Amino acid sequence: MDIPYIVHARPDTGVNNGKLGVWLFLASEVMLFGALFSTYVFLRVGASDWHTWHSEAGLSIPIGTTNTIVLITSSITMVMAWASLMMKEFGKFRLYFGLTIALALVFMLFKAIEYNAKFSHGHFPGTNNFLAIYYVLTGLHALHILGGIIVNSYLIGPGAKLWRTNAAQFTCRIEAAGLYWHFVDLVWIFLFPTLYLL
Numbered sequence: 001m002d003i004p005y006i007v008h009a010r011p012d013t014g015v016n017n018g019k020l021g022v023w024l025f026l027a028s029e030v031m032l033f034g035a036l037f038s039t040y041v042f043l044r045v046g047a048s049d050w051h052t053w054h055s056e057a058g059l060s061i062p063i064g065t066t067n068t069i070v071l072i073t074s075s076i077t078m079v080m081a082w083a084s085l086m087m088k089e090f091g092k093f094r095l096y097f098g099l100t101i102a103l104a105l106v107f108m109l110f111k112a113i114e115y116n117a118k119f120s121h122g123h124f125p126g127t128n129n130f131l132a133i134y135y136v137l138t139g140l141h142a143l144h145i146l147g148g149i150i151v152n153s154y155l156i157g158p159g160a161k162l163w164r165t166n167a168a169q170f171t172c173r174i175e176a177a178g179l180y181w182h183f184v185d186l187v188w189i190f191l192f193p194t195l196y197l198l
């Protein structure tokens with residue numbers, strides 16, 4: 001069965017096929033991260049020396065806070081990129097979308113600095129349960145950021161040719177990429193206080 005690409009909302013779902021597909025994908029991602037957050041809760045409740053492990057890990061709250069601001073800002077630039085396409089302003093789209101990618105790279109740079117500091121102090125996933133779940137959650141999140149960078153780089157590069165031939169379809173692709181990006185940002189908004197502050 002072939003499901004055609006459409007830019008208008010289907011009467012049976014209320015959204016177009018692309019957006020429906022992204023929402024279904026994000027539902028599976030919610031289950032994945034939900035399971036990992038549940039694992040974190042069970043490990044924390046069952047460990048008597050959790051606070052010792054947490055304090056020994058030496059997580060950098062300034063770096064975590066900076067990365068939170070960076071990702072929230074990238075969500076704003078993503079919305080501005082999509083809004084620019086809706087207003088048929090492709091130049092502004094490139095600016096805001098480029099800023100979104102740049103901010104994602106800044107996030108990855110800070111994460112690399114943080115990981116390097118952990119490794120240089122001998123804090124590895126096998127050190128204790130806290131560091132194990134820290135590396136799993138933040139590492140998986142970083143892989144999602146990397147995936148977003150790759151897709152967004154394609155959309156601002158070779159994929160942008162679609163704007164000239166089918167602007168509505170290209171705008172829908174950016175909207176779908178935006179939904180994914182907002183999800184990745186939302187995951188970090190939960191990760192930051194859970195791992196760094198509590």
